[in-house]
Each structure stands twice: as C-alpha cells, then as structure tokens.
Amino acid sequence: MTTTLSVLIVDDDPALLQALPQALRLRMGEVTVETAESAAAALERIAVQDYDAIVTDIKMPGMDGLALLAEIRTRRPDTPTLIITGHGENELVVRALRGGACDFIQKPIDRGYFVAALYRAIWAHVQNRRAKDRQLALESCAEELEQIVQKLEREPRAVPGRAES
Amino acid sequence: MPETATQERQAAVADPGAAVTAEQRLRAHVETLERRLRKRDEQRRAMLHIMGDLSEFNKRLANQRKAMLHVLADYEQDRRRLARQTERLDSSRRALLHILQDSHQDKLRLEASRKAMIHIMGDLRETTAEMQRREQELRDKQEQLVQAGKLATLGELTTGVAHELNNPLNNIGLFVGNAVDLIELAVTEKGQIVGELRHAMQQVSKATEIISHLRTFGRAAPVSREPISLRQVIERALSLMREQLRLREIEVTVDLGPEEPVVLGNAIQLEQVFINLLTNARDAVAEAPRKAIRISGSTGSGAVEVALADSGHGIPPGLERRIFDPFFTTKEVGKGTGLGLSITYGIINEHGGTISVVSPPGAGATFLIHLPLAPAETEETSP
Numbered sequence: 001m002t003t004t005l006s007v008l009i010v011d012d013d014p015a016l017l018q019a020l021p022q023a024l025r026l027r028m029g030e031v032t033v034e035t036a037e038s039a040a041a042a043l044e045r046i047a048v049q050d051y052d053a054i055v056t057d058i059k060m061p062g063m064d065g066l067a068l069l070a071e072i073r074t075r076r077p078d079t080p081t082l083i084i085t086g087h088g089e090n091e092l093v094v095r096a097l098r099g100g101a102c103d104f105i106q107k108p109i110d111r112g113y114f115v116a117a118l119y120r121a122i123w124a125h126v127q128n129r130r131a132k133d134r135q136l137a138l139e140s141c142a143e144e145l146e147q148i149v150q151k152l153e154r155e156p157r158a159v160p161g162r163a164e165s
Numbered sequence: 166m167p168e169t170a171t172q173e174r175q176a177a178v179a180d181p182g183a184a185v186t187a188e189q190r191l192r193a194h195v196e197t198l199e200r201r202l203r204k205r206d207e208q209r210r211a212m213l214h215i216m217g218d219l220s221e222f223n224k225r226l227a228n229q230r231k232a233m234l235h236v237l238a239d240y241e242q243d244r245r246r247l248a249r250q251t252e253r254l255d256s257s258r259r260a261l262l263h264i265l266q267d268s269h270q271d272k273l274r275l276e277a278s279r280k281a282m283i284h285i286m287g288d289l290r291e292t293t294a295e296m297q298r299r300e301q302e303l304r305d306k307q308e309q310l311v312q313a314g315k316l317a318t319l320g321e322l323t324t325g326v327a328h329e330l331n332n333p334l335n336n337i338g339l340f341v342g343n344a345v346d347l348i349e350l351a352v353t354e355k356g357q358i359v360g361e362l363r364h365a366m367q368q369v370s371k372a373t374e375i376i377s378h379l380r381t382f383g384r385a386a387p388v389s390r391e392p393i394s395l396r397q398v399i400e401r402a403l404s405l406m407r408e409q410l411r412l413r414e415i416e417v418t419v420d421l422g423p424e425e426p427v428v429l430g431n432a433i434q435l436e437q438v439f440i441n442l443l444t445n446a447r448d449a450v451a452e453a454p455r456k457a458i459r460i461s462g463s464t465g466s467g468a469v470e471v472a473l474a475d476s477g478h479g480i481p482p483g484l485e486r487r488i489f490d491p492f493f494t495t496k497e498v499g500k501g502t503g504l505g506l507s508i509t510y511g512i513i514n515e516h517g518g519t520i521s522v523v524s525p526p527g528a529g530a531t532f533l534i535h536l537p538l539a540p541a542e543t544e545e546t547s548p
Binding site: 013015016018019020022023026027059060061062086087107108109111 | 327331332333334335336338339340342343346347350361364367368411412413414
C-alpha cells in the first residue's frame, strides 16, 4: 500500500462533504478524497475511476445509499463500500450489510472509528485482491504444468535411451 | 080587525040605516087602513133604505173585518218573528254567558301560563348561564385540543427533525475534530484552524435555528392576534418540513402572486395549519408516480384564497365530509392521530375563514383556504 489511496465520499450535505474529506486527509495522510453530492454523480465517477473505497450516506433524495450500493455491487463488485447511517437505524444497517456493504458508520461520526473502519476495509480489499492475484498466478502455473505434463505424455518415444535399450 | 069589519058588515046587512053609517065607518076604516098601508109602505121603504144602508154598512164592516184579519195576520207574523228573535236573543245570551265563562277560564289559564312563563324565564336565565359556562369550557377544551394537536404534530415531526439536527451536530463534531487535529499536528497556519471552527459555528447556528423554531411552535402561548404575512407563515412551515419533503423527492412550488397578503391572526396557529396540510400531502403522494405539492394563492378584495394541491390519489368519494372530523383518519393505527385536519378546521374557523377540499376522481386533493385580509393600516406616519 505504498501508492496513494483514493476514496469517494457521497452525501447530499455540502457541509459534510467539506468536513469529512478534511478529517481523512488529516488522519490518513496520503489519501485522495473525491466527493459526489448525489448517487447519480457518484455513478459517473465510478465509471471512470476505480476507487479503493466508497463511503456513502444512506438517506439521500433520489437514489438512496442502498440503491447506490446495489449499483456499485454490479459495476465495481470488488470496491469496498461503507454506509453512513443515522443513530439507531439498525434496520437500515442490517439491510446495508445484507446488500453487500463491508461496514457501516453511525452518525455522529467518530473520526477514529471511521478511519479505522476505512483502513480495515481497504486492507481487506487489498488482501482480497492480492489473494485473487495469487490465485490467478497459481492457476496459470498449474495450467502451465499441466501443459508440460501433456506434452511429455504425447512424446514418450522421444525419450532418449528407451529406443536404444 | 077583520072580525070588526065582518061584524060591521053583518050589522050593515041587518040594519040598512045602519048600513050608511057602517059604510062611512067602513070608508074611514079603509082610509085608516090605506093610511096605515101607506105608512107601512113608507116604513117598509124606510126599512128597505135602512136595510140598504145596513147592507152597505155590513159590507164595509166585512171589508174592515178582512182588513182587520190582514192586520191580525201581520200582527201574528210579527209576534212570531218577535218570539223567534226573542228565542234567538235568548240563545245568544246563553252563548254569551258561555263565552264569558270560557273567557274567565281562559283568563285563569292565561294567568297560570304567565306564572309558568315566569318560571321558564327563570330557568332559561339559568340555562343561558350554564350554556355560557359550557361554551367557555368548550373553548378551553378547544384550546387544549389545539395544544395537544401541536404536540402531536411535533411528535410526527420529530423523526424528520432528529435527522435534521443530527446532520449539523455530526458536522460540528467533524469540524471541531479537524481543528483539534490541526492543533495537535502543530500546524502553524491559523487560517486553516479558524476556517474549521467557522464552519462549526455555522452548523451550530443551523441547529439552533431548528431548535428555536420547534420551541416557538410547541409553546402554549396565549393566542394573540396580529397582522401577519401569509407568505412568511408558509415559508416557516415549509422550513420545518423541507428536509422530509426533500428526502422523499417531493417537488414543492409556491406561487402566491405579486401581492403580500396580510391577515389578522396567530402566526404559530396558521403555521400549524400549513404543517398539517403539508404532512397530509406528503403522505398522500408517497406512492404516487409524480410527487408534487403546489401552494398557490390569490388576493382579492378583503380576502385571500390559498390552494394546496397534491399529486396523490385523492380522497376516496364519500370521505370528503368526514376528513375534518376529530379522530377520523385513514392512516394505520399509530401513524396518524386524526386530529390534524380537525384542528386545522378549528384554527381557520377561529380566524374567520373557511377551509374546504375538492378531490375530483383520478386527481389529487386540493385544500382551499379562504381567509379575510387584515384591515389596511389607516395610521399614516407623519414626519
């Protein structure tokens, strides 16, 4: 994780879009935070960029956080998504987690908790990606090995010494 | 006499001398007889005359008798008529007596009625006092109901307001936290820290505004009457509802025209009217394909009419009359108190206005409020 992380924050409250990125920059250091004022704007961003994590408010006019989450799951299934909910909205939290959110953050936002959750999500994402990469590599190795085995089986006579004995 | 005459004749026969005398005597006798005859004739004639007179007289008498009879008949008739009149008079007298008796009884009855009336008047006075007391009680109850309704409205608003308050509080936490971080990181540039704190202050005033508005709205203030701008009332009601309407993507348009309608009334109460109507409209459009609420107004001479129309499914036919009844609600148990519209009705009524609803089939409902304008201020500000 040496490269700069990129995070997208989606909320309809302009004040929050001012405060939260600043908090992330102060607490996380090397991070690029982008913001979107609506789910529709967020989808436009997602189409052109692959973020390390997306944080979205659950209550928004138009497409709400849950609908956005479902869209992200189909367009960017690997991107970890965190949902911001109001305090005590347990039912919404459960729906978000079932919908594939990797974590939830309750308002009022505890910055320490938020940053930790975000790190954890990104780390899990990176680990996941690394595991997948390794699996892919392993798979290609296994395929290569299989090809060698097949090749060897197809040319038994070519083995030197056998014909001579 | 004939015997005498016969004797004379016999004497004359017997004695001729005597005959002459006898003859003389006879002659005298005849003369006498003739005289007597004449006399008798005269008498007869006189008698006849008398008889004629008598007959005449008799005839006259008969006539007079006939006349008398007529008179008598007339008299008899008169007598009978008189008798009948007497009889009639008698019965009239009896009837009069009856009437007099009746009238006496009537008078007694009237007297009794008058006494009863006095009693009733007394009772009526008591009843009126009782009525006035009841009316006052009712007015007090009405005020309590309005207050209860306000609290119910507040309760309904709480969810939305809690969300509204949560946002500035959350933002304050973040901005202040950022400032603390900046200080801890020993950032020398003050501008950045001050900027964070300024943002926090803005959010504080936003939260304060919401809270103070709620406090004013919920306060059981004495109902004062003052000239108030209807536009401001609607704006304030909308400001309490805005977040809820925005989150539900309900498009709200307000068009009150170029005039500034001012009504004599209570701002808080009228605000409640619009909050109640907006709450209803909000729920009415929840399932509608197009969610819109339109508030339009037109100011005429002496009155302003405000229409609040929604794009919901309207009011089921037959319910228009009941929707203003207290505790009537079509919402689920626990969702609505059924007080909103009845309180709205009461408030508009108290302001001397009217409220009605039209809901043509297949279209949303439109509430029409008619309020008298405040009398134009006559006092001129002289320099």
